[in-house]
Amino acid sequence: MNLKKASLSTAAVVLATPLLFALMPAGTANAHGYVSSPPSRQAQCAAGVVECGQIQWEPHSVEGPKGLTNCHGGNTRFAELNDDSKGWQVTPVGRTVDFTWTLTAQHATSTWEYFIGGTRIASFDDGGARPPATVTHRVDLGGYSGQQKILAVWNVADTANAFYACIDVNVGAA
């Protein structure tokens, strides 16, 4: 074996390893985010408030293509997040609500969006910035009252994907 060639490829492996990790999509276990307050459906699963399947171990993993309008991001193994009759805790809130995301990976962000019944009620543009580990948005729910299901969406800037969370609230009850 040619010695020079061997040491070159060793160098290449040493250089490539950290690069590989940096380029690996954060698609596994602990790398994303979800709405932790008011407690989203997956947060309630994780806290054991509601009995759930796999989502209880990875509330931050509700990732799917951008533009979806469901609670489970199109992941069949998290389909129970769409079940409105599952006994989700409804949080009493005022006309203005602070939504807090817990991010286990700070992906570059395009926008954060909030929807009620298919209508976008708020949007926050981060212009591709990397968010801190905790992000809070103040959303005005003034046009709504009573029990509402809010869909919160985190649109990642450098992938085609978004993260989804549904939060059940009772507007005007707090």
Ligand SMILES: [Cu+2]
């Ligand atoms: Cu991630």
